[in-house]
Amino acid sequence: MIHLFKTSDKSWVFSGTTKPANMEGDDYVEGVLPEGETWDYEYNYTYVDSVATKGDKIDTSGFVEDNGYAEKRLNEYPNIAEQLDKIYHHGIDAWKADIKAIKDKHPKT
Numbered sequence: 001m002i003h004l005f006k007t008s009d010k011s012w013v014f015s016g017t018t019k020p021a022n023m024e025g026d027d028y029v030e031g032v033l034p035e036g037e038t039w040d041y042e043y044n045y046t047y048v049d050s051v052a053t054k055g056d057k058i059d060t061s062g063f064v065e066d067n068g069y070a071e072k073r074l075n076e077y078p079n080i081a082e083q084l085d086k087i088y089h090h091g092i093d094a095w096k097a098d099i100k101a102i103k104d105k106h107p108k109t
Helices: 069-076 080-090 092-105
Strands: 002-006 012-016 028-030 043-048 051-057
Touching: 002 043, 012 043, 069 092, 080 092
Parallel strands: none
Antiparallel strands: 002 012, 002 028, 043 051
16 A cells, blocks of 8 residues: 655655556655554644655544445445436536435435
8 A cells, every 4th residue: 555745844744556547646655554553534643754644533523423324325326327428418417416306315414
């Protein structure tokens, strides 16, 4: 896993398996975790001397609780081919109406 930090303020900006093309160059640097440690997404990290250093726990008190809406929506959305077919034959407004009905059925909160 690659963990990238901004060189300007040493803040974490990305974790993934491949460095994004827009994060090449001197503006970003890779930080490695100390041996035996795993990344904990509930905490902030900074970059100190090539090491990803765990900081304070992230305050999640203002986050919206997940009520499972995303998975419910995904299960109801037509596959991409069907959605494109809908747009082609019936127009973007008909497609929007179908998607909105699913979103309204499974709201975020």
